[in-house]
Amino acid sequence: MSGDNPKPPHSPESDFSKQWPSELSQYLNFDDDQWSYDDLDSFVSGHAFSHKTEAIEVGEVGGSSTHHEGSSSINDGDEHEKNEVKDRVAFKTKSEIEIMDDGFKWRKYGKKMVKNSPNPRNYYRCSVEGCSVKKVVERDKDDPRYVITTYVGTHTHPSYS
DNA sequence: CGCGTTTGACCGGCGC
DNA sequence: GCGCCGGTCAAACGCG
Numbered sequence: 001m002s003g004d005n006p007k008p009p010h011s012p013e014s015d016f017s018k019q020w021p022s023e024l025s026q027y028l029n030f031d032d033d034q035w036s037y038d039d040l041d042s043f044v045s046g047h048a049f050s051h052k053t054e055a056i057e058v059g060e061v062g063g064s065s066t067h068h069e070g071s072s073s074i075n076d077g078d079e080h081e082k083n084e085v086k087d088r089v090a091f092k093t094k095s096e097i098e099i100m101d102d103g104f105k106w107r108k109y110g111k112k113m114v115k116n117s118p119n120p121r122n123y124y125r126c127s128v129e130g131c132s133v134k135k136v137v138e139r140d141k142d143d144p145r146y147v148i149t150t151y152v153g154t155h156t157h158p159s160y161s
Numbered sequence: 162c163g164c165g166t167t168t169g170a171c172c173g174g175c176g177c
Numbered sequence: 178g179c180g181c182c183g184g185t186c187a188a189a190c191g192c193g
Contacts, residue, residue, distance in 0.1 A: 108166060110185060123184075127165085 090150040092140070097147075099137070104128070106135055117141040128157040 093100070106124040113120045119139035126133040133153040140146040 105165095107164085111167075112183070112185095115182075121183090125185095 093147045131157045
């Protein structure tokens with residue numbers, strides 16, 4: 001099949017990404033019919049449930065001013081650029097389950113309950129050595145039937161069947 | 162037997 | 178200075 005193209009949601013390019021501010025509410029709602037279900041098909045392959053993924057959000061690149069804007073007082077001549085290069089991509093998926101196989105193996109490394117949400121937040125990490133990609137999954141507090149999956153980082157290991 | 166999963170505790174940062 | 182929040186790691190257990 002076409003060459004196993006797991007095609008993770010984290011595209012190498014963040015075209016629209018650099019345009020978005022660094023807020024955690026930039027979930028774009030695409031239409032259910034305009035999304036490429038081809039890729040999703042691989043996801044669903046093996047899972048019998050109706051889930052629609054239509055939301056993309058990207059954070060900043062190597063920026064630490066994402067916490068709260070406001071005082072980004074840049075002291076003259078004192079610019080510390082941290083090149084962590086962490087791509088942040090958030091997907092809002094309509095599904096009852098939050099764990100879907102996107103073609104990679106994930107190992108849960110923590111569960112936390114955020115105060116702003118009655119639902120717990122799940123932290124996942126790539127099981128592949130050398131791959132420091134992280135994934136955060138949380139249920140929407142406004143729409144429990146929706147799940148927000150945030151991918152942080154980029155995979156460095158070859159495609160895994 | 163291996164590892165994936167689970168819960169708790171711990172730490173750091175920042176706010177007040 | 179202390180409190181709060183979020184995030185990560187560690188140990189243990191269960192399951193495959």
